[in-house]
Amino acid sequence: MTRQSVFRMFVKPPAYRPIGAERSLECAAIHTESFAYPWTESDFEQLLVAAEVVADGAIDADEGLCGMILSRAAADEAEILTIAVAPEHRRSGVAATLIAAHLPRLSARGVARLFLEVETGNAPARALYASNGFHEVGERKAYYRKEDASPASALLMRLDLAP
Numbered sequence: 001m002t003r004q005s006v007f008r009m010f011v012k013p014p015a016y017r018p019i020g021a022e023r024s025l026e027c028a029a030i031h032t033e034s035f036a037y038p039w040t041e042s043d044f045e046q047l048l049v050a051a052e053v054v055a056d057g058a059i060d061a062d063e064g065l066c067g068m069i070l071s072r073a074a075a076d077e078a079e080i081l082t083i084a085v086a087p088e089h090r091r092s093g094v095a096a097t098l099i100a101a102h103l104p105r106l107s108a109r110g111v112a113r114l115f116l117e118v119e120t121g122n123a124p125a126r127a128l129y130a131s132n133g134f135h136e137v138g139e140r141k142a143y144y145r146k147e148d149a150s151p152a153s154a155l156l157m158r159l160d161l162a163p
């Protein structure tokens with residue numbers, strides 16, 4: 001039995017709702033656990049107050065943040081800026097449920113096309129996006145820097161949203 005499955009047996013599932021700048025520190029903490037080049041609390045503060053940014057969080061039974069998704073909308077297009085789940089909450093459907101909660105909020109703003117970039121080597125994220133209907137529309141060579149500073153390519157993915 002994995003650590004995550006034991007954890008799930010005893011823990012109430014998270015609630016999914018919009019988040020604001022009051023969650024900046026928690027977003028930065030999850031980002032730090034998730035990416036080689038994490039965004040700071042101040043980066044999140046700026047994003048979470050921006051009118052064009054749509055942000056949703058997964059909130060656990062203790063009111064703590066266990067995952068978040070942020071998108072930037074412009075006219076009828078949007079881009080996922082980041083999605084991350086705290087390591088102890090992974091593989092329990094949190095990211096998939098965050099996406100499911102997020103898409104209707106984008107649609108309600110008139111977004112018809114959603115884009116994202118994902119590192120080619122990020123198998124969990126690629127599987128997540130594929131299973132949620134995103135398809136590949138391009139590749140950007142040497143778009144990212146890995147932890148060891150070597151370059152990594154990005155796949156550009158797109159999802160058309162129901163009106």
Ligand SMILES: CC(C)(COP(=O)(O)OP(=O)(O)OC[C@H]1O[C@@H](n2cnc3c(N)ncnc32)[C@H](O)[C@@H]1OP(=O)(O)O)[C@@H](O)C(=O)NCCC(=O)NCCS
Nearest residue numbers: 034083084085090091092093094095096118124125127128
């Ligand atoms: C990618 C990430 C957000 C997935 O979050 P999660 O809550 O664990 O994902 P879910 O449990 O909702 O998984 C949904 C689907 O995604 C895929 N998936 C998720 N994690 C996976 C993994 N480690 N390996 C393979 N597939 C995976 C599976 O298809 C899964 O469906 P299944 O559980 O029915 O097989 C999480 O691993 C994470 O925070 N990673 C670090 C940050 C990151 O890379 N973000 C994406 C940047 S583009």
